[in-house]
Amino acid sequence: MDSKKLKGGIFNKISDTNLLLVITIVIFLLMYIGAIVFQGSGFKKPQMFFNILNANAALIITAIGMSVVMISGGIDISVGGVVALVSMCCAVYLDKANGNVWVSMLIAIGIGLAFGLVQGTLVAYFDIQPFIVSLAGMFFARGMTTIVNTKPFNVQNPAFVKLKETRIKIPGMGSYNKKGMYISAYIEIGVVVALALVVILFLVLRYTKLGRSFYAVGGNKQSALMLGINVRRTKFLSHVICSLMAGIGGYVYFLNVGSGAASHASGMEMNAIASSIIGGTMLTGGVGNIVGTLFGVLSLSTIQNIVASAGLGEAWWTGITIAGMLCLFLLIQSIVIRQKKRALKT
Amino acid sequence: MLEMRGINKTFPGVKALQNVDFSLNKGEIHALMGENGAGKSTLIKVLTGVYSKDAGTISLDGQTVSIHSPADAQRLGISTVYQEITLCPNLTVAENMYIGRGKDVLTNWRKMNADANKLLKKLDIPAKATQQLANCSIAVQQMIAIARAVDMECKVLILDEPTSSLDEQEVEKLFGLMRDLKALGVGIIFVTHFLDQVYEVCDKITVLRDGQLVGEFEIKDLPRVQLVAKMLGKEMDDLSDIKGERESYHSADADAKIFEAEQLVSDAGIKPFDFYIKKGEVNGFTGLLGSGRSECVRAIFGADRVLGGHVKVNGEPVKIKGPRDAMKRGIAYLPEDRKVDGIIGDLSVRDNIILALQVMKGFFKPFSKSQANAFAEEYIKKLSIKTASADTPIKSLSGGNQQKVILARWLLMHPEYLILDEPTRGIDVGTKVDIQKLVLELASEGMSVTFISSETDEMLRTCSRLIVMRDRKVVGELSGDDLTQSKIMSTIAGGE
Numbered sequence: 001m002d003s004k005k006l007k008g009g010i011f012n013k014i015s016d017t018n019l020l021l022v023i024t025i026v027i028f029l030l031m032y033i034g035a036i037v038f039q040g041s042g043f044k045k046p047q048m049f050f051n052i053l054n055a056n057a058a059l060i061i062t063a064i065g066m067s068v069v070m071i072s073g074g075i076d077i078s079v080g081g082v083v084a085l086v087s088m089c090c091a092v093y094l095d096k097a098n099g100n101v102w103v104s105m106l107i108a109i110g111i112g113l114a115f116g117l118v119q120g121t122l123v124a125y126f127d128i129q130p131f132i133v134s135l136a137g138m139f140f141a142r143g144m145t146t147i148v149n150t151k152p153f154n155v156q157n158p159a160f161v162k163l164k165e166t167r168i169k170i171p172g173m174g175s176y177n178k179k180g181m182y183i184s185a186y187i188e189i190g191v192v193v194a195l196a197l198v199v200i201l202f203l204v205l206r207y208t209k210l211g212r213s214f215y216a217v218g219g220n221k222q223s224a225l226m227l228g229i230n231v232r233r234t235k236f237l238s239h240v241i242c243s244l245m246a247g248i249g250g251y252v253y254f255l256n257v258g259s260g261a262a263s264h265a266s267g268m269e270m271n272a273i274a275s276s277i278i279g280g281t282m283l284t285g286g287v288g289n290i291v292g293t294l295f296g297v298l299s300l301s302t303i304q305n306i307v308a309s310a311g312l313g314e315a316w317w318t319g320i321t322i323a324g325m326l327c328l329f330l331l332i333q334s335i336v337i338r339q340k341k342r343a344l345k346t
Numbered sequence: 347m348l349e350m351r352g353i354n355k356t357f358p359g360v361k362a363l364q365n366v367d368f369s370l371n372k373g374e375i376h377a378l379m380g381e382n383g384a385g386k387s388t389l390i391k392v393l394t395g396v397y398s399k400d401a402g403t404i405s406l407d408g409q410t411v412s413i414h415s416p417a418d419a420q421r422l423g424i425s426t427v428y429q430e431i432t433l434c435p436n437l438t439v440a441e442n443m444y445i446g447r448g449k450d451v452l453t454n455w456r457k458m459n460a461d462a463n464k465l466l467k468k469l470d471i472p473a474k475a476t477q478q479l480a481n482c483s484i485a486v487q488q489m490i491a492i493a494r495a496v497d498m499e500c501k502v503l504i505l506d507e508p509t510s511s512l513d514e515q516e517v518e519k520l521f522g523l524m525r526d527l528k529a530l531g532v533g534i535i536f537v538t539h540f541l542d543q544v545y546e547v548c549d550k551i552t553v554l555r556d557g558q559l560v561g562e563f564e565i566k567d568l569p570r571v572q573l574v575a576k577m578l579g580k581e582m583d584d585l586s587d588i589k590g591e592r593e594s595y596h597s598a599d600a601d602a603k604i605f606e607a608e609q610l611v612s613d614a615g616i617k618p619f620d621f622y623i624k625k626g627e628v629n630g631f632t633g634l635l636g637s638g639r640s641e642c643v644r645a646i647f648g649a650d651r652v653l654g655g656h657v658k659v660n661g662e663p664v665k666i667k668g669p670r671d672a673m674k675r676g677i678a679y680l681p682e683d684r685k686v687d688g689i690i691g692d693l694s695v696r697d698n699i700i701l702a703l704q705v706m707k708g709f710f711k712p713f714s715k716s717q718a719n720a721f722a723e724e725y726i727k728k729l730s731i732k733t734a735s736a737d738t739p740i741k742s743l744s745g746g747n748q749q750k751v752i753l754a755r756w757l758l759m760h761p762e763y764l765i766l767d768e769p770t771r772g773i774d775v776g777t778k779v780d781i782q783k784l785v786l787e788l789a790s791e792g793m794s795v796t797f798i799s800s801e802t803d804e805m806l807r808t809c810s811r812l813i814v815m816r817d818r819k820v821v822g823e824l825s826g827d828d829l830t831q832s833k834i835m836s837t838i839a840g841g842e
């Protein structure tokens with residue numbers, strides 16, 4: 001048997017998931033360095049990077065939830081709606097009912113869990129397609145948002161405004177403005193929450209039995225069943241986690257914008273899916289990585305910023321560049337995976 | 347130790363199991379035999395909780411147990427290696443060995459990988475714990491599935507055709523392992539179509555036929571001929587008989603080469619090879635598993651990307667860029683892995699049969715319902731396909747019958763040249779003989795057939811010329827008096 005050497009060299013040591021993660025990170029770094037070199041001033045400041053984080057903390061949270069569902073072989077397009085519903089409910093509660101900030105957080109988590117439990121049950125125990133279930137969930141959430149309050153409005157609740165304005169200063173990363181004043185770099189609370197959740201979900205997916213079950217179910221449902229995994233419960237939990245993340249993401253979004261509106265987070269589910277895919281999660285399931293998704297979100301928003309700072313601020317340019325980028329990423333992924341297969345074959 | 351009593355299971359239109367009893371003792375290797383559709387797989391899936399039984403009881407160590415899922419079965423100490431590899435290709439080797447077991451919430455990667463490596467080494471499996479499973483060959487994956495089952499400290503080990511993708515050396519290794527486990531008191535249920543293997547390792551045989559129990563026998567009380575007779579429910583045609591029936595195709599054009607390839611090479615990693623087949627000839631590719639047999643015929647059919655070489659069909663130079671081109675030239679190909687390449691599970695038997703013909707005719711000119719039914723009925727009868735009706739989805743048929751449906755699909759095209767890649771793999775003796783006879787019959791009517799099989803005696807019975815392969819290269823060609831088992835072996839081995 002010793003003569004049967006393992007074929008394929010480096011490709012043999014790396015799984016599809018890790019391979020795609022490496023691709024994502026490399027492309028993100030190249031892009032960011034490119035932006036620094038060609039776009040100049042704005043991207044040189046560390047605060048530019050932190051602003052990207054501040055503006056996208058909510059997307060990071062929803063996208064990592066989305067990745068969990070996609071790794072398990074499902075999809076959830078209701079997350080944008082859930083984010084809008086959470087923002088609106090919390091806004092009404094804080095402003096019109098003059099509620100408590102901590103309770104508003106529970107409301108957000110509660111809404112997320114409720115969506116997760118219902119959608120998870122329908123998908124896992126009634127065998128309904130996740131796309132259809134979450135399509136219904138999306139319509140329901142958007143509709144409910146309008147019922148709760150038709151008009152958009154800003155939240156004035158003092159305790160909330162204080163929390164919203166809280167900035168965590170990052171020492172040593174600041175810069176001097178034109179008048180020579182030192183402005184220190186900062187991140188918002190949402191970023192801390194997002195990064196903490198990235199770490200937690202990463203560990204869950206990597207080291208727990210449940211986490212590995214997501215990969216197994218997404219990779220081959222039938223085999224996973226034969227290997228003794230409770231496939232239905234695994235699917236159910238993937239949806240619960242995703243909707244819960246959408247709930248928390250909704251609150252972080254609310255904290256960032258400070259208002260409730262039916263039009264909030266429109267198209268966010270698509271951005272979450274795009275980020276997951278750019279981050280190396282496969283729509284077919286079984287392959288993906290939470291850290292990759294984080295970089296997916298960063299790549300997506302860096303591109304948006306590059307487009308904006310190049311003076312092409314209109315929405316359609318952003319859309320077109322994102323489309324181009326998605327194609328590019330998928331092309332690179334497919335080429336590399338094919339190369340890998342070929343290297344292993346011969 | 348294990349007792350199954352009065353098991354019943356009905357699928358729509360088919361009584362898969364009727365009042366079947368089965369028992370297994372400690373330290374016993376028990377063969378479960380039967381034709382395709384006899385109910386072996388169903389019985390095993392009932393035992394492992396994949397299917398729920400309609401009636402009957404299962405008891406283990408004297409206690410009645412209820413098994414509702416594969417996880418339940420594992421917990422009771424019943425572990426299974428299925429015919430189709432049921433592992434997750436996207437996970438690592440070690441994960442596939444340990445996932446779904448134990449109660450730990452967290453995965454201790456270091457310990458898991460170390461344990462896995464130890465076991466892989468012990469069983470001499472050429473894989474690493476941290477490798478992604480998809481990076482291993484099919485045979486290695488099968489060995490990993492076996493390693494997983496063996497490591498579970500099971501009371502009952504079920505091996506459902508585990509040897510169909512293993513080479514002889516690996517099969518020997520598996521048998522050694524089975525004997526070790528037997529000595530430890532594990533009861534083993536062994537399902538296989540290879541009679542030699544049954545007589546090599548088993549103690550007892552239970553025979554099923556058409557979902558009913560034929561009987562349980564001690565191995566020494568049941569000679570082979572009788573076993574086959576029991577499985578078929580009739581005295582079997584002596585296998586050597588069909589040799590006598592062979593009547594080669596005689597006609598003016600008998601020497602015409604209908605297909606000719608020169609230095610053909612594809613992207614599947616085979617060395618360029620020359621090949622031809624005459625009208626009404628049956629020839630075959632032989633060699634060990636992985637020697638490139640399938641890759642050669644895939645190159646002929648254009649199923650892999652052809653990188654070079656010249657091809658002539660009926661003496662006329664042509665380019666075959668893909669299966670469609672090949673089909674247009676009257677070439678048909680029955681692939682090795684029917685699950686992946688052949689069947690469309692949710693379509694009915696009828697639709698699967700007319701599929702290829704429909705493609706050639708064009709999708710905008712559908713066959714009328716009565717026409718399609720006529721085609722389907724004709725071939726269901728001709729090949730005696732066991733199905734509830736032509737409307738049954740093909741996935742609910744047994745493996746051998748699925749194979750017959752695919753064969754029917756290509757026969758309906760009336761090809762000039764038919765390529766059969768392992769058409770008899772994993773199917774029962776009776777169907778095997780049916781298919782071999784059919785091949786010879788077709789050839790005598792003027793069809794050219796290329797036949798690939800892992801079983802050399804089957805090749806010897808059907809082929810008049812054998813192309814021998816070793817390490818992805820054609821190393822020899824045998825015909826006439828050279829067509830003997832020993833000559834093939836020595837050519838494969840490379841000894842003169």
